[in-house]
Amino acid sequence: MTNKKKKNNSIKATIIFFAACAAVGAIVGFLIGVGEDWFNNHAVTPQNVLESVKSFGFQYTNLIFVSVILCTAVLSLGLYFYVKHHWKNWDGEDEDFYTNKIDTPLSCALSVLGVANIIDIAIVGFFYFCMPESSLDERLKAGIVTDLLYGFAILFHSTAQYVIIRLYKKNNPEKRGNVFSITFEKDWHGSLDELEKIQLYQASYRAYKITQYACLIIMTLSLPLLIFWSEGLVCMLTAALIMLIMTLAFSAQALRQSNKNKK
Amino acid sequence: MPLYNNLKEYRAKLGVNQQQMGALVNVSRQTISQIERGDYSPSVTLALKLAKVCGVTVEDIFSYEENENDE
Numbered sequence: 001m002t003n004k005k006k007k008n009n010s011i012k013a014t015i016i017f018f019a020a021c022a023a024v025g026a027i028v029g030f031l032i033g034v035g036e037d038w039f040n041n042h043a044v045t046p047q048n049v050l051e052s053v054k055s056f057g058f059q060y061t062n063l064i065f066v067s068v069i070l071c072t073a074v075l076s077l078g079l080y081f082y083v084k085h086h087w088k089n090w091d092g093e094d095e096d097f098y099t100n101k102i103d104t105p106l107s108c109a110l111s112v113l114g115v116a117n118i119i120d121i122a123i124v125g126f127f128y129f130c131m132p133e134s135s136l137d138e139r140l141k142a143g144i145v146t147d148l149l150y151g152f153a154i155l156f157h158s159t160a161q162y163v164i165i166r167l168y169k170k171n172n173p174e175k176r177g178n179v180f181s182i183t184f185e186k187d188w189h190g191s192l193d194e195l196e197k198i199q200l201y202q203a204s205y206r207a208y209k210i211t212q213y214a215c216l217i218i219m220t221l222s223l224p225l226l227i228f229w230s231e232g233l234v235c236m237l238t239a240a241l242i243m244l245i246m247t248l249a250f251s252a253q254a255l256r257q258s259n260k261n262k263k
Numbered sequence: 264m265p266l267y268n269n270l271k272e273y274r275a276k277l278g279v280n281q282q283q284m285g286a287l288v289n290v291s292r293q294t295i296s297q298i299e300r301g302d303y304s305p306s307v308t309l310a311l312k313l314a315k316v317c318g319v320t321v322e323d324i325f326s327y328e329e330n331e332n333d334e
Binding site: 093194195 | 280281282285286289290291292293294296297300303305306309
């Protein structure tokens with residue numbers, strides 16, 4: 001692709017981005033404008049909606065939790081046994097076979113477990129948010145089943161991650177690190193070669209950019225929450241804080257790198 | 264990508280598989296595979312290591328050909 005074409009594409013992408021931002025802003029503005037009338041006409045107040053959500057959450061969170069644990073188990077263990085089965089048939093050279101039947105399913109299994117860990121924390125948080133107002137003692141008693149489920153989920157996910165990474169290490173003997181060790185990430189990073197480090201840094205930069213856009217969207221969507229429910233402040237501040245930390249960490253690393261180059 | 268290589272042939276001459284070749288130059292099997300397929304251009308250090316292991320020069324393994332479409 002020539003530089004002129006690249007420049008045209010970047011201008012198009014910028015115009016599309018700002019047009020999309022304007023469209024989202026217009027929709028949010030319209031919804032804010034007509035929202036109050038719509039709620040009043042349908043006899044639905046923001047407080048009623050919040051109460052319904054809380055009531056649903058308090059009754060069904062544990063059931064949702066069990067479903068998440070079961071789905072995670074079926075998906076991650078299913079992929080694990082799929083890889084184990086195909087590992088026996090691999091000739092050690094066929095890269096397409098390795099990518100499709102071994103590497104990708106193993107990465108998917110690890111991603112499923114990683115996402116499940118985040119969902120678990122979100123579910124526990126949601127449950128305590130939905131719990132009716134009462135004393136701390138009563139709240140802790142009511143939440144004991146959720147806490148036990150959370151403990152079980154963490155134990156199961158860690159064990160599954162350990163088993164999957166052990167299989168990955170069997171396929172890649174040069175990899176080091178124990179999942180249960182606090183130095184796992186350092187050990188694992190130390191055993192990566194130049195290509196794997198490039199892939200990791202590319203993925204990290206992509207994640208950084210996506211998180212920045214996600215934070216911007218969350219902050220924009222928090223506005224109606226603040227206006228109708230007076231509840232979005234924490235959400236907005238958290239997104240702003242994440243964005244601030246990421247930007248500062250990125251700038252600090254860039255400065256460190258440029259100072260290193262000067263020496 | 265204008266970088267071509269004969270790594271697969273030299274590896275066959277050495278009589279080692281991708282995993283063993285990776286272990287000889289301290290990289291993963293996947294990296295050796297990606298280099299052989301032309302999907303990854305190795306660093307100068309890795310190219311020199313590969314040449315040393317094969318007992319040839321870097322130019323014997325890797326060759327650069329200018330692509331007419333490149334500006």
